[in-house]
Amino acid sequence: MSITLYALDGCPWCEKVHDALEAAEIDYETEWVAALHSERDGVKRVSGQRAVPVLVDEERGVTMNESANVLEYVDSTLASS
Structure with missing residues (x-):
């Protein structure tokens, strides 16, 4: 997979990134x-x-x-790809 998100379960900042990736329908893997x-x-x-x-x-x-x-990267780069 090209996109990997390193995250901690229960981390509110990580959840925001997860939500943005999901909303932009970007395929990614979570570590x-x-x-x-x-x-x-x-x-x-x-x-x-x-x-x-x-x-x-x-x-x-x-x-x-x-x-x-x-x-910002998700919005400006990945979501517009």
């Missing part, structure tokens, strides 16, 4: 991360930090964090 930051090695490997949400768009070579940035 659920551990609640403890110290156990988030997978997200650290791809983004260099342990916070979520993180969106990885392999097709465009984009990896980004911060929900506001991700939401």
